[in-house]
Amino acid sequence: MKQFNELLASCKEVAFDLRFTKAANWKLADKSRAIVGFLPIYFPREIVHAVNGLAVGIMGAGDHKQIIKGDAYYQSYICHLPRGIIEMALDDSLNHFDGFVFPAICDCIRNLSGMFKLAEKGKFQRYFDYPQNFDTLIGGVFYRQELEKIIADVYAINKVELTTENLNRSIKLYNYNRKLIEEIYKIRQQYPWRLSAVDTYLIIRAGLAIPVEEHNIILEQTVEAISNERGEPMDNIRVVISGSFCEQPPLGLIKSIEMAGCYIVDDDLMLGSRWIQGDIEDNSNDPLTALTNAYLTQSTCSSAVYDVGNPKGKRVVDRVKKHDADGVIFSAASFCDPALLDRPELQKACDEAGVPHINFQYHENTGQFKVIKEQAGTFSDSIKLWA
Amino acid sequence: MSKNATEAIKEKSMVIQKDMLANLFHELSKTKETGKKVVYTFVPGNLTELILSFDMLPVYPEINALQSGMRKKSGAYIRDAEKLGFSEDVCTYVKCDIGMMLNGNIGPTGEKLPAPDLLLLSYTGCFTFMKWFENLERLYPGVPVAMLHTPYQEDGNITPEQVEYMVKQLKEEVIPKMEKVSGKKFDMERLSKMMTNSAKAEDLLVKILETAKNKPSPIDAYFAGVYYIGPIFTAFRGTDEAVEYYKELYAEVTERLRLGLGPVTPEGELKEEKFRLVVEYPPNWTNFREFWKIFYDAGAVIVASSYTKVGGVYDLGFRHNPDEPLESLSKYCMGCYTNMNLPQRVNLLADYVKEYKADGFLINSIKSCNSFSAGQLMIMREIEQRMEVPVGFIESDLVDPRYFSYANIKNRLESYFQMLEQRKIIMAQDAEKV
Known part of the structure; x- marks a missing residue:
């Protein structure tokens, strides 16, 4: 420990x-x-x-x-x-x-x-x-x-x-990196008390500033640590966070949501590290094409990608269902056009699917979390008491 | 609106343009009867000739929004969109447009605008366009969307690979959808013929805007400029009507130049040109005439502006080319002002200050437009350092009346004009010493 x-x-x-x-x-x-x-x-x-x-x-x-x-x-x-x-x-x-x-x-x-x-x-x-x-x-x-x-x-x-x-080797390393991150998310989705959302965030964000080889070791150690029971389950609701993919919220904000009684079972905080869904072909004669195809066909849902034909509203609701979440917290940076222009449509999709949701905006240096904590706490209580 | 506002003076070209627009909106209101198909699209990087070549009619949501702003309707529309969940922080053109649709989609002439048969998402220089049409696609379920991704001039030029990418999109994505919606086969020859007209109108527009290099300038290239660009930036580029309009306008402007007259404004002719300015970004639409009058009262003429280049920077030499219609449309889309990188924008504005002998450079920064606004303070510094002219900065919004503070803007502008006045006095004194 x-x-x-x-x-x-x-x-x-x-x-x-x-x-x-x-x-x-x-x-x-x-x-x-x-x-x-x-x-x-x-x-x-x-x-x-x-x-x-x-x-x-x-x-x-x-x-x-x-x-x-x-x-x-x-x-x-x-x-x-x-x-x-x-x-x-x-x-x-x-x-x-x-x-x-x-x-x-x-x-x-x-x-x-x-x-x-x-x-x-x-x-x-x-x-x-x-x-x-x-x-x-x-x-x-x-x-x-x-x-x-x-x-x-x-x-x-x-x-x-x-x-x-060399490119095939690099692809293999990053495939492994994404696989380990997904493994951490999977464990957390089942046992969210084993690793807080704040700690998960720090582990993934650190990987953006060090070589992937080093990060993979950290991720392996994390998987090992949380494969065993640690922490105490709490009477929290399960939420998905949506809209925080670019400007990052301060740690205090993520912590406030957790302390208010919410397990964050999925999020888009470090979306770039989880962008490609599944592995990229790592033994091709043309790995640039493999990378290209992965972008075209394996990209995750994002406000930055044109979505006609594959609407984001449905995809958010699918995520909620897949992770057995109780609701969605739309948390976007102020003045973030991509996130905020998507929000009404995502909220509408949630309403139609009967998924409760709240929303707020932040700056990366927001220092007051009391209101957010109260909002998230009320959201959690309302779901626990009346859902 | 000023209490003493009088009926604005109208020249013949203004009447022609008014009639052109009235006819278009009337035609749009009759599409149920005529069976004409309607394409919603954007001004920067528009494909007007292509749309017209299929006998379809274009609708430009930004133009509807600015018209709503000028007619004092945008505030209520924006509030209605915000009730749907749109944040106060986001683009007010989008909210105004959505609010207008929620309120019956009544166009500027009071006639109902038809729903789109095709959403042509040709997004040039503005990422929000994509989000805008994703929202429209949900408001008009089942309407096909044709996406045309315009690469940004990130290296400061247009590459053959970028042109090829765009032409492929036109051939594989845009034109097939237009054929399907219109029920007509694509006619390259017809498109090519239209481009001959486009180039003629573009030549004339450049000549008109460049008359502002004279002292006094016979035109205001910003407040009046937004009217001058109307036909060519919207539904009429490529038509005979547009060519005739620009011929008439050019004749009027050259006559004013010959007579040594200043610009025509709603308050009357500007008698004395005291200051010559280059302005970055559009005017505020909700208080357009009041805003213009502040400049009129100070004797300030805008001799060049970036906003009159959002639908094409023709003074840099681009013309639609009948010999390569699709390549030409691609280059046009990529060449629009907001698709130019920041160093290109700085160079262009600096050239304007020099070539139009401007006394100063002013930014009207718009709260809801990141495409223009992000980086403007750096642009301002670069111009100040490079051109050694006084720079000014005011803030408002496109169509949200909550963000137009008349007293604040007037106060700032008056201070700026005083600074320009002082500088002129000092420079004259220095010149005398020499």
Whole structure:
């Protein structure tokens, strides 16, 4: 138990180390190593790993940094995430990064890529444009070209050629990573008291700042630890959290929901780490195509992906049923267009399926949780007493 | 609205445009009788020629929203959408549009707009467009959606691979759905002919907007500019009517230029041009005339603006090309202002300050539009440092009247104009010394 607690403490330290010390030290060991920062939600880290790089998730400053310069770059009606990231860039916290990738999920992240270009941060600043066409011969070709751009960007820095063997190896490692994460979720869904949502979050978030090989060991240790009984079952309701896929809520908020009597049995907090559903083919002669096909056909449900023909409302209700949840907590960052524009439709689908739900908004540095705790507590009590 | 507001002066081109719009909305109201099919789509990166080539009629939800704003109806529409669960934080165009539908979908002329037969999700430079049409798809169940994903100019250029990606989408996704909905075969020759007209109108629009390089400028390229772009950014690009409209407008503007006259405004002709400004982003629509009057009263003329480029940055040279219609549509979509990366936007605005001899650069930042607003403060700094002109910053919203504070905006603008005045005095004194 002591060892596991130490592991959790170290994950917390890594997850919120806004200078990314572990990644910086990793890079120092070999001159051909490169660090590529990426923003939420999903980025296929395999392509960077395969060319001796480390793709590091930059999930925002949260409530761990006072924002001074960042606020001078954004109006009050822009979400909080980019102001924390520009603050980190301007105070030199990201100087050891060689390049940055900005996945196409909203206009704020898109324009942040331009701000990094103007500020000349990193050797490349790449807006990673995901296709919204899922035909392999159309969107697939486009996606592959986007992957090739990043590979070329990294090659320009470290001169490491991509090989089929290396990419297959990287895919295998990340397949294992996703498998272990899913195993943790499965155990938690059955025995949610064995590992809190906060600890789960820290373990997964830490994986965005260290090599996948190291993270897989942490995940293996976690699976082992929670495969045995630990903690005490409580009279909590089971909830799904939806809408927190980009700007991350502060830990206090996740903790408040748990303390208010809710087991979080599924969420979209670290959605990028769970984006691809199932394994990607890892012994192909053309692993770039394997990665491409995985994006086109194995992507999870997300507000950033065009969903006509596969509506998100139904998918949220399916998740509730699959995990035997009692309700949904819609928890989105303020001014997050993708999450907030989806919310009415998701709520409607829940209403039609008889799934109780509540909603609130947060900033990554929200400091007052009393109202949220009361809201979640009342939600929990109402389900326990009257559902 | 000002208490002393008088009937706005209307030139012939304005009357022509008004008639064009009235005819379109009337035609839309009669689709049940005529059997014409209706396509809902967006202004930036629109495929108007393609829609018209199938004899279908386009409807632009953003235009409906701005019209609702100007007619003081948007506030109630937005509140109705918020009652459905839409957050106060999100795009007010979306909420206004959804509110309008909930209230019977009555268009700007008071006639009911028909439901769509096709939702053409050509999303250029605005991620929210995608979310908007996902919502519309649920409000109009069963209506087919054609998705056209426009790649962003992240490297500051349009690549052959991006064009190929778009052309494939047009061929495999968009055109087959249009054929199915309209019941007509795609006619490349007809599309090509329309593009000849498009290019003619585009030439004329550029000439009109560039008259603002003269002192005094015969036009206001922002407040009046939003009317000038109307036909070409919406349902009329590619038509004979649009070409005739721009010929008439160009004749009017060149005559004003010959006579050395200032811009026509709703308050009358601007007699003295005191300040020349470049403005980033659209005006507020709910208080459009009041907003314009603040500039009129100060003698401020907007000589160039980014908003008049959201439906095409024609002054950078792009023209629809009848020799390669689909490639041309693709390049058009990717070339629109909000699909340009931030360094490109800064370069364009800096060029405007220089070429139009502007005294200052002003941003009207819009609360509900991240596509424009995110990064604007950095754009402002870049322009200030690079061009060494005074910069100003005000905030409002597109169509949410709750976010237009007249006193606050007037106060800020007056301070800004005072700063420009002082700078002019100092520069004149310095010039005398030299």
